[in-house]
Amino acid sequence: MNVTQANTNIDSAICLEGVKVISGNDRESAVASRLDINQLAITRGEWVYLAGINGSGKSTLARLLAGLSMEGVHGVIDRGFAGEFPAPYVMQQPDSQLFGQTPREELSFVLEWLGLAPDEVERQAAAVLHRFRLAALADEPWEHLSGGQRQLTAVAAAVAGNAPLIVLDEATSMLDDHARELVREVAFELHREGTAIVWVTQRLEELEPDRRVIAMHHGRIAYDGETRQFLYGTGDGVSPCLACGLRLPYMAAVAMEMFRQNKLAYPLPMSMTEWRGALG
Amino acid sequence: MTSALGEDLDIHGLTVERNGEKLNGLQLPCGTITVLIGANGSGKTSLMDKIAGLRAAEGVEVRYGQAPLWLVSGRGRVLNETALRAYAYAGQSAEDQLTMRSVRDELVRTLKPYPLNQEDKEARMLNALTAVGFDAGWMGRIPLQISGGERRRAALACALAAPTSWLFLDEPTAGLDAKAHELLSSSLSGCREAGQGIFLISHDTDWSLPLADQILVMRLDGSLRMCSKLDLLAHPEHLQEAGMAVPEWLQFAHAMYRSGVPAEAVWDPISLAGGLNGQRAECSVTEQAASLIPTAVTTLTQEAHSPNRHRVDTQSSPLTAFDPKSVWAGYVLMSAGIMLQGKWSGIAIGALATVLVLVIGRIPLARWRAPIQSITLFTLITAVFAGLQFSNSAVSWDWSSFTGTIRSLTKPWLAMLIGFGLPLIITPLRLRKSLEQLLAYKGRLSRWAQNLILIVTLLLRFVPVFIAEWERFDKLAAARGKQSRLTWRQAPGRIRDTALPFMLALFRVAEDAAAALESRGVGRRPYPIIRKTQRWQRRDYVLACCSIVFFIGMWLWDRG
Numbered sequence: 001m002n003v004t005q006a007n008t009n010i011d012s013a014i015c016l017e018g019v020k021v022i023s024g025n026d027r028e029s030a031v032a033s034r035l036d037i038n039q040l041a042i043t044r045g046e047w048v049y050l051a052g053i054n055g056s057g058k059s060t061l062a063r064l065l066a067g068l069s070m071e072g073v074h075g076v077i078d079r080g081f082a083g084e085f086p087a088p089y090v091m092q093q094p095d096s097q098l099f100g101q102t103p104r105e106e107l108s109f110v111l112e113w114l115g116l117a118p119d120e121v122e123r124q125a126a127a128v129l130h131r132f133r134l135a136a137l138a139d140e141p142w143e144h145l146s147g148g149q150r151q152l153t154a155v156a157a158a159v160a161g162n163a164p165l166i167v168l169d170e171a172t173s174m175l176d177d178h179a180r181e182l183v184r185e186v187a188f189e190l191h192r193e194g195t196a197i198v199w200v201t202q203r204l205e206e207l208e209p210d211r212r213v214i215a216m217h218h219g220r221i222a223y224d225g226e227t228r229q230f231l232y233g234t235g236d237g238v239s240p241c242l243a244c245g246l247r248l249p250y251m252a253a254v255a256m257e258m259f260r261q262n263k264l265a266y267p268l269p270m271s272m273t274e275w276r277g278a279l280g
Numbered sequence: 281m282t283s284a285l286g287e288d289l290d291i292h293g294l295t296v297e298r299n300g301e302k303l304n305g306l307q308l309p310c311g312t313i314t315v316l317i318g319a320n321g322s323g324k325t326s327l328m329d330k331i332a333g334l335r336a337a338e339g340v341e342v343r344y345g346q347a348p349l350w351l352v353s354g355r356g357r358v359l360n361e362t363a364l365r366a367y368a369y370a371g372q373s374a375e376d377q378l379t380m381r382s383v384r385d386e387l388v389r390t391l392k393p394y395p396l397n398q399e400d401k402e403a404r405m406l407n408a409l410t411a412v413g414f415d416a417g418w419m420g421r422i423p424l425q426i427s428g429g430e431r432r433r434a435a436l437a438c439a440l441a442a443p444t445s446w447l448f449l450d451e452p453t454a455g456l457d458a459k460a461h462e463l464l465s466s467s468l469s470g471c472r473e474a475g476q477g478i479f480l481i482s483h484d485t486d487w488s489l490p491l492a493d494q495i496l497v498m499r500l501d502g503s504l505r506m507c508s509k510l511d512l513l514a515h516p517e518h519l520q521e522a523g524m525a526v527p528e529w530l531q532f533a534h535a536m537y538r539s540g541v542p543a544e545a546v547w548d549p550i551s552l553a554g555g556l557n558g559q560r561a562e563c564s565v566t567e568q569a570a571s572l573i574p575t576a577v578t579t580l581t582q583e584a585h586s587p588n589r590h591r592v593d594t595q596s597s598p599l600t601a602f603d604p605k606s607v608w609a610g611y612v613l614m615s616a617g618i619m620l621q622g623k624w625s626g627i628a629i630g631a632l633a634t635v636l637v638l639v640i641g642r643i644p645l646a647r648w649r650a651p652i653q654s655i656t657l658f659t660l661i662t663a664v665f666a667g668l669q670f671s672n673s674a675v676s677w678d679w680s681s682f683t684g685t686i687r688s689l690t691k692p693w694l695a696m697l698i699g700f701g702l703p704l705i706i707t708p709l710r711l712r713k714s715l716e717q718l719l720a721y722k723g724r725l726s727r728w729a730q731n732l733i734l735i736v737t738l739l740l741r742f743v744p745v746f747i748a749e750w751e752r753f754d755k756l757a758a759a760r761g762k763q764s765r766l767t768w769r770q771a772p773g774r775i776r777d778t779a780l781p782f783m784l785a786l787f788r789v790a791e792d793a794a795a796a797l798e799s800r801g802v803g804r805r806p807y808p809i810i811r812k813t814q815r816w817q818r819r820d821y822v823l824a825c826c827s828i829v830f831f832i833g834m835w836l837w838d839r840g
Contacts, residue, residue, distance in 0.1 A: 054455040055427040068795050089799035095745045096789045097796035099738060113801045143744070146321030157800070167799075173454070176320040176483075177525030202455065205486075205528060247458035250486040250529035250549055257553030272528065279556070280571065 012080040014065060014165070016040040019075030021060055021219075035060045035219045037075075042198070044081040044164065047191050049207055049227065050200040052216035053245045059169055061216060062200045063089065066167040081196070087165040088158030092173050094150035095142075103129055103145075103153045104138040110157045124160060131186065132156040148179040155183050159190065166190065169200040204231065204241060205249040209270040217244040232256060232268045251275070287345030287366055287445040289477060291331060294340060295503035305341075306506060308494075310445055310477040313468060315488045317481075318498030319523040324481045325372070327498070328448055331479070332369050333359045334755045344445060351764075359764040365393055367446035369759035370439040372454075375431035377756045378423035379780040383409075383434050386423060389777075390438040393762035408441035411467035413459070424784075429456055433463075438760075440467060447471060450481045453488075461487055486529045490547040497522045513537050513546060535572035597642045597701070604714040606820035611702060613827035615695035617834035626838050627690055633830065634694045643701030655696065659689045712737040734802070742789070749785045753778045 021035035035057045042048055042065065052058035063070060067079055067086040091097055100106035107125035116124065129135045132152055142150055151174055158166055168187065172180040184206075191197050199206075207213060207227040215223040215230060223230055223240045231252045233239050237260055239248055248256065251269075255278075258264040269278040292305035308314050318324050329335040331342050333349045337357075342349040344366035350357045368390070380386050387405040396404070409418055412433040423431055436452060447468075453461055461484075468478055468491060482488035489495065495512055497505040499522040512518060516526040516534050526534075533546045536556070545551040599607055614637070618630035638645065645652065667682030668675060712733050719729050757777035766774060797803065 053457040054429045054432075063795065066799055068798050085801055085805060086799045089795060091792055091796065093792065095748070096792035099741055099793075099797070099800075101741070110800055113805055115805070148320040154796075161801075174320070176523075177527065178523075179320065181525065242458065245457035245459065247461055247487075251532055253549035254532075254553050254556075257550045258556060261553060263553070263556065272532070275532065276571075 011044060012078065013041040013043040014080040014082055015076070015078040016064070017076040017078075019064070019073065019077060021064070021070060022072040022074070034072075035064070037061070037221060040214070040221065040224075042080075042196060045191070045194045045196050047197050047211050048199070049211060049213040050198055050216065051202065051204065051207075051213055051230075051241070051244065051246060052222075053202065056216040056244065057219035058200055058216040060219075061214075062167050062169045062198060065198055066165070082163075082165040087167055088161055088163050089167045090155050090158045090169060090171040092170045094147060094154045094174070097154050098142065098150060098157075101141050102139050103134050103156070106153055106157050107160050110160050114161055128156050128160045131159075133182065148175045151175055152179055152183065155186070159186065163195070165196045165198070167198040167200070170202065171200075172206075173201075173203070202246065203249075204246060204252070207231070207270070209274070215241065215244045215246070228267060228270055231270065232259070232266070235266050287347070289331070289446060289479075290341075290343040292341040292343075293337075294327075296506055297503070298506040306496075306504070308477055308479065311472055311475045312493035313472055313478040313480060313491050314494050314496060315480050315482060315492040316496045316498060317483070317485065317488075317519070317522075317524070319500060322498045322500050322523070323502050324498055325450055327502075328369075328450055328479065328481060329755065332367060332448055332759060333364060334369075334759055361393075361762060361764050364762040364764065366444055367448055368439040368442040368444045369448045369756075370435055370450065370452060371752070371756055371759070372450045373432075374435035374439070374450075374452075374756065375423075375428065376785060377753065377760075377777075377781050378431055378435055378438075379784065381422060382419065383414075383421050383423060383437075384419040386434065386438055387419075387441050390442055390760055394443055396443065404441050404443065408437040411440050411463070411470070412437045413463045429460065432456060433460060436464065440471070445475075445477060447476055447478045448480075449478070451483065452480070453482060453484045465491055485527055489530075499523065509547070510543050513543055538572050597644075599641045599643075599701070601819065602823055603816055603820045604711055605718065606816065606823045607702065610823050610827040611698060613831040614698065617831040618694050619691050620835055620838050621691060622838055624687065626834065627687060627694075629837065630691070630694055630834065634697055637698055638701070641701060643698070645697065645700060648700045652697070652700070655693065659686070659693060662689065711740075738793070742793070745789060746786065749789070750778065750782050753781045753785070756781075 016037050017039055019035065019037045019040075023034050050058050050062055060070070064073070064077070065082075065087075066089040067082060068089060098106055100109050104125055107128055108121050111121040111124055126135070126138075129138050132155070134149070134153060134156060137145060137149060145153070151171065155168070155171055158168075166187075168183075172183050175183065187197050187199065201207075207230070209228050211227050213223065213225070213227045213230045214221055222244045230240050231248065232255065237256065239252075239256060241248060255264060255268040259266070259268060264278060269275045288310055289308040290305070291308070294305055296303040296306045298306075316324050316327070326335060327340075330337055330340045331349075333342070337350060342363070344363045347360055347362040347366065349360055349363045351360045352358075378386050380389065384405070387408065388401070391401050391404065405419070406416060409415065414433065414437065418434070421430075421434075423434055426434070432452075432455070436449075439447060439449065452464060456464070465487065468480075471478060472493075480488060480491075489509060489512065492509055495507050495509060497507065497512075497518055499505070505518055505522070507515075507518060512530075513534060514537065516530050519526050519530075533552075536552060537543055537546050541552060541555045545555045614633065618627070618634070621627050621630055637643070663682050663685040666685040667678050669678045669681070715733050716730075719733075754774075757774055761770070761774060761777070763770060763774075
């Protein structure tokens with residue numbers, strides 16, 4: 001491994017420079033690398049969507065940003081504000097990331113590793129469970145909880161540490177709409193409080209206007225910019241999201257087609273409120 | 281057998297509401313696409329599994345045309361192979377099942393239960409590959425060396441290749457790219473034209489609902505509402521009633537429909553765009569549409585966390601209130617007391633005590649039914665063999681050897697019954713804490729003890745995950761094998777079909793768990809300092825004393 005860990009400063013951005021990830025058996029083959037990033041910076045408190053189809057390299061990048069160790073990484077990584085320890089990282093499947101037997105045990109496990117005193121562990125665990133509306137289920141074993149409730153616990157466990165960065169890798173893809181909305185709300189709230197969020201998703205209808213989205217394709221950054229421009233392009237009717245193999249969501253597809261038929265002009269609407277304005 | 285097409289699917293024993301009418305089942309015609317939607321945990325996958333005979337029917341009766349799914353024979357209910365051959369099944373993440381040496385081998389495996397000639401087989405395999413956007417060159421590709429999305433497409437090709445009346449797909453598009461979405465919708469439409477019935481679970485609603493001929497909305501209590509696409513467009517509140525939120529796109533489509541855009545045009549974004557006028561023209565339809573768009577995203581009407589309806593209401597054991605160490609000590613003393621006994625009277629007292637502990641401690645033995653049954657059977661067989669006396673080609677029966685064996689094997693059997701309760705009562709993390717406190721010296725643990733305790737407790741934690749993965753692959757192998765019961769000759773094949781993907785899944789779980797542990801700081805941060813959090817309370821001392829008294833009493837009884 002040739003990773004240079006640059007000097008970290010608590011207020012500086014997370015910076016990746018010339019980072020490549022080459023998996024063991026790929027070295028000989030024509031497929032160059034799982035990940036190939038020229039330059040990427042994420043500043044303190046930023047909200048970043050990370051989009052791409054399966055196998056585009058978005059999970060590899062997410063794990064790298066979270067500071068998890070990985071085979072075959074080359075390049076310069078400055079962890080900046082995220083600090084020396086890995087950031088909380090939530091995956092799609094709840095079962096491989098829960099280590100306790102009940103939601104309360106899970107949170108105690110996390111908080112203990114952060115070195116908190118037992119009373120503090122108990123107090124904070126209760127507070128986080130309440131925030132995620134899991135208080136009533138706090139002492140139920142996993143087999144009494146639905147997949148969505150287990151996943152919610154995994155997110156709660158990630159939030160419990162008050163980390164400066166949280167990476168959610170398609171964390172809501174197994175959740176139903178209610179649970180997904182709850183996780184989104186908590187993530188927005190944390191972001192307002194100054195936590196940087198990396199939100200990995202394939203569901204483009206989740207994208208909020210005026211936020212940053214990085215789209216991956218074949219291990220490279222295919223787009224890095226504003227969400228609206230990612231869906232609708234710069235005015236020529238060509239959507240950068242299609243170039244990454246992603247499907248344009250229903251409402252965005254309507255907007256694009258209306259633009260093509262000369263019925264709507266840029267900026268094209270993204271939210272329901274904007275649609276009201278656009279049609280009214 | 282020329283074609284298995286044309287068999288309607290009859291399902292009985294379900295509560296279904298259709299046009300305000302309550303029915304006790306439903307009939308899904310061939311040549312249609314049915315989309316099943318519902319909130320998490322409402323039981324969509326279980327329903328599909330029941331229809332496919334991959335899980336106990338629980339009162340759901342299924343017929344494929346004339347063929348019932350279950351046959352009643354002398355030895356109980358047996359799956360009907362004709363019915364099993366009437367469907368192809370691609371479960372969630374169906375690609376995890378593919379471990380053979382080539383895509384071709386996978387296709388051949390899927391077609392094995394069907395009596396087709398070689399020519400037909402080749403044609404079906406090629407058609408299936410074309411349907412997912414592959415060409416003949418893909419036959420030789422190695423499933424484990426292609427990307428995840430390509431593997432999913434190969435798994436879907438397997439499902440499409442089989443000559444079945446029905447196609448069951450559980451979340452087939454999760455994680456696929458735009459092109460694969462389009463390919464799949466056109467090949468599903470093609471299957472429908474050809475007379476195949478399709479039963480689809482998908483939360484990709486803006487992809488799946490436009491395809492549907494009928495929609496089943498599953499409510500949290502497991503009952504169904506059967507409605508048309510148009511019903512759902514006119515009444516999106518059907519979803520809320522089933523504990524789901526109405527997706528934003530459907531709220532939008534609903535507003536467009538109410539403002540006068542014809543329903544057929546609403547499902548397709550392009551034709552919808554054609555029917556709307558934007559800010560560049562004046563049109564009443566559009567203005568009305570705009571006023572109908574809800575300003576606020578649907579409010580969460582229902583509490584998101586109603587406890588799972590499948591939960592088994594086992595009351596937790598009163599033993600959880602004790603310190604794990606006192607429970608362990610009690611167990612060791614009690615089983616030692618039972619093991620000491622040489623006389624029947626002592627064993628009877630031990631058995632009585634065991635029953636008391638099981639009842640008072642509310643130890644849920646049901647979960648261990650299988651091992652208990654097999655060990656009991658083993659005990660009896662061993663005793664019978666001990667009782668049989670073989671001498672000079674004559675067989676005689678010796679009661680004393682028989683009862684002697686029973687006597688010595690009953691003692692560990694009793695101890696085992698109590699022992700089965702322990703892991704249910706003492707969770708791995710509680711055990712870890714307790715062990716740490718036991719082994720720590722001045723609040724510090726040696727490195728090897730830390731690692732050992734962590735490894736043991738995590739292993740215990742993941743046993744149920746591994747069992748669930750095994751069951752998943754066993755289910756997938758059964759759906760493909762189409763055998764009503766396993767014969768000795770087929771067993772190795774079935775085990776192979778289950779075990780290989782299972783091993784790969786273990787690596788995946790291990791990798792994910794390692795990442796999750798690392799992100800929690802385990803291994804990177806210093807091991808938490810062990811503090812005394814659990815103190816022995818009076819009840820712990822009482823339990824320990826009772827156990828000691830029991831042990832001494834049993835010891836005296838045996839000697840007296």
